[in-house]
Amino acid sequence: MAIFKEKHYLRVKLDKETDESLWMQCKSCGELVFKRRVRENNNICPYCGEYFFLTAKERIESLIDEGSFTDISKPIMAADPLLFQDTKPYPQRIEEAQQKTGLADAIIIGNAAISGIVVVVGVMDFRFIGGSMGSVMGEQICHGMEEAIRNHYPFILVSSSGGARIQEGILSLMQMAKTSVVRARLAEQRLPFISVMTYPTTAGVQASIASLGDVIIAEKGAMIGFAGRRVIKGTIAEELPPNYQTDSFALEHGSIDRVANREYLREELSNVLRFFVRQ
Amino acid sequence: MAEKRAIELLEAKIQELRELNKMEEIDMSSEIARLAEKLEALKIDTYSNLSDWERVKIARHPERPYALDYIDKIFTDFYELHGDRLIGDDRALLVGLAQLQGKPVVLLAQQKGRSTEENKQRYFGMPRPQGYRKAKRIMALAERFSFPLISLIDTPGAYPGLEAEEFNIGGAIANNLLAMAKLPTPTIAVIIGEGGSGGALAVGVADRVLMLENATYSVISPEGASAILWKDKGKTRQAAQALNLTAEHLLKLGVVDEVIPEPLGGAHKDPQKTVASLKEVLIRHFAEVCNTPLEELLSARYKRYRSFGCYRTLSDR
Numbered sequence: 249m250a251i252f253k254e255k256h257y258l259r260v261k262l263d264k265e266t267d268e269s270l271w272m273q274c275k276s277c278g279e280l281v282f283k284r285r286v287r288e289n290n291n292i293c294p295y296c297g298e299y300f301f302l303t304a305k306e307r308i309e310s311l312i313d314e315g316s317f318t319d320i321s322k323p324i325m326a327a328d329p330l331l332f333q334d335t336k337p338y339p340q341r342i343e344e345a346q347q348k349t350g351l352a353d354a355i356i357i358g359n360a361a362i363s364g365i366v367v368v369v370g371v372m373d374f375r376f377i378g379g380s381m382g383s384v385m386g387e388q389i390c391h392g393m394e395e396a397i398r399n400h401y402p403f404i405l406v407s408s409s410g411g412a413r414i415q416e417g418i419l420s421l422m423q424m425a426k427t428s429v430v431r432a433r434l435a436e437q438r439l440p441f442i443s444v445m446t447y448p449t450t451a452g453v454q455a456s457i458a459s460l461g462d463v464i465i466a467e468k469g470a471m472i473g474f475a476g477r478r479v480i481k482g483t484i485a486e487e488l489p490p491n492y493q494t495d496s497f498a499l500e501h502g503s504i505d506r507v508a509n510r511e512y513l514r515e516e517l518s519n520v521l522r523f524f525v526r527q
Numbered sequence: 528m529a530e531k532r533a534i535e536l537l538e539a540k541i542q543e544l545r546e547l548n549k550m551e552e553i554d555m556s557s558e559i560a561r562l563a564e565k566l567e568a569l570k571i572d573t574y575s576n577l578s579d580w581e582r583v584k585i586a587r588h589p590e591r592p593y594a595l596d597y598i599d600k601i602f603t604d605f606y607e608l609h610g611d612r613l614i615g616d617d618r619a620l621l622v623g624l625a626q627l628q629g630k631p632v633v634l635l636a637q638q639k640g641r642s643t644e645e646n647k648q649r650y651f652g653m654p655r656p657q658g659y660r661k662a663k664r665i666m667a668l669a670e671r672f673s674f675p676l677i678s679l680i681d682t683p684g685a686y687p688g689l690e691a692e693e694f695n696i697g698g699a700i701a702n703n704l705l706a707m708a709k710l711p712t713p714t715i716a717v718i719i720g721e722g723g724s725g726g727a728l729a730v731g732v733a734d735r736v737l738m739l740e741n742a743t744y745s746v747i748s749p750e751g752a753s754a755i756l757w758k759d760k761g762k763t764r765q766a767a768q769a770l771n772l773t774a775e776h777l778l779k780l781g782v783v784d785e786v787i788p789e790p791l792g793g794a795h796k797d798p799q800k801t802v803a804s805l806k807e808v809l810i811r812h813f814a815e816v817c818n819t820p821l822e823e824l825l826s827a828r829y830k831r832y833r834s835f836g837c838y839r840t841l842s843d844r
């Protein structure tokens with residue numbers, strides 16, 4: 249079934265993109281800022297501190313030792329097992345997301361070093377159908393954990409996902425179980441799994457692999473939770489506090505271990521890894 | 528639906544003739560037999576071509592047998608255990624000990640309410656973190672005493688609410704998935720009504736997954752998919768069709784091992800018959816998993832869940 253145009257989306261290289269437009273306007277404070285300056289500042293507005301979205305590539309760059317990344321993602325992409333069609337066919341959605349992001353699906357798996365400690369890292373990209381977890385993401389996460397087991401590395405997962413990918417139906421739901429059975433094996437091998445929750449880590453991803461870290465760190469500004477504001481308002485019309493499902497809400501109620509500012513996330517990871525890895 | 532009204536009328540007519548038959552001297556039995564035959568044909572015609580959306584409605588039918596109806600008839604000595612030892616006792620997810628074929632088992636059962644009052648108590652069958660943590664506590668008990676675990680699934684989903692979020696319902700579900708992934712005892716899950724997403728899966732990772740013919744199991748409700756994907760609340764029929772949420776589809780996808788047949792028109796048309804069918808299938812699988820060495824069960828469970836998914840290989844550069 250050649251429904252997808254085959255392209256070479258894999259092997260992400262962290263080369264600097266050439267970007268024609270030099271300036272951007274901050275959505276929060278309205279200041280005009282030099283794009284390069286924002287990029288060098290972890291996509292944080294230098295004037296008001298607003299966090300802009302990080303793509304998976306940018307996230308990897310911001311967390312790891314320069315030049316240490318190798319993409320080890322499996323060479324796979326979404327199929328269309330249910331021949332799913334909502335307002336457009338699923339294959340079309342996939343192709344559009346691939347064109348927009350240059351990625352095969354919503355996650356990249358790689359080997360990298362953080363302060364010299366070699367790890368397997370998985371990073372989600374929200375731009376790809378809301379970072380949703382379907383068969384490909386589930387398989388990639390399992391593959392990442394298996395690589396960690398094979399080489400005896402820690403595993404780090406940076407989540408940015410609205411939950412399961414509806415277009416793969418029950419098979420997406422099963423990814424929650426699938427990642428959990430492999431996570432159990434990682435634990436058997438006594439390899440650390442650090443889960444980093446960013447904006448957003450919700451629904452099926454929060455209710456499975458992202459909540460199963462030995463240590464769970466949220467990026468400041470993250471959204472963490474199971475049922476979104478709209479779902480709750482729609483079904484039970486309950487008043488919700490303004491900090492509902494924020495990083496501070498999750499910390500206050502004991503759902504996560506720590507919160508870190510974006511610029512300290514790398515340090516946060518290297519600090520925690522040191523307890524598990526002797527160099 | 529016109530066919531349904533025709534069936535009801537025919538049923539009433541037969542009933543009437545039966546009453547008449549008892550009272551009068553006239554023998555109506557041949558007429559009754561003729562009408563019964565006609566009724567059966569009409570039922571087969573009406574119910575064997577149910578759309579996926581019609582099955583969703585049957586799965587949610589207020590007269591459908593619920594978990595306790597099966598427990599009463601299939602198990603003996605159900606002994607409920609309460610509370611998660613932390614916050615409280617959830618009434619949408621019941622746990623306890625029971626005997627099946629003379630063997631002690633641990634039961635997890637999602638239970639909807641019949642009356643408005645009961646539904647309020649049971650949160651319409653939507654378990655809260657208290658429920659999932661109670662289930663996890665009982666899984667530990669099953670492990671300690673090597674009791675097989677049987678889970679009856681029937682929920683629209685985990686409860687969406689502020690308190691549930693405060694108590695980290697997502698984390699509670701995640702930890703149940705992990706616990707069931709490695710639980711060293713035979714496990715069977717039966718979807719008897721609605722298998723609502725993570726709220727169902729959180730008690731549904733098992734060596735055998737069985738499903739009643741008109742039950743549903745889905746990543747999201749047709750209403751949810753309709754609102755999110757079509758941005759239109761009226762597309763529930765299409766959504767139900769697209770999600771592949773019926774037992775027949777799930778058997779093909781390998782998510783379910785066996786489909787348990789229901790009487791024509793759904794389990795509520797003949798609860799006794801449904802209970803008998805479920806019992807027969809459950810006992811067969813129960814004997815099988817109990818007679819399989821644990822190592823083998825665990826390795827098969829791992830393989831089963833590890834292999835879920837469907838994707839294509841890319842030619843690499």
Ligand SMILES: [Zn+2]
Nearest residue numbers: 274277293296
């Ligand atoms: Zn700004």
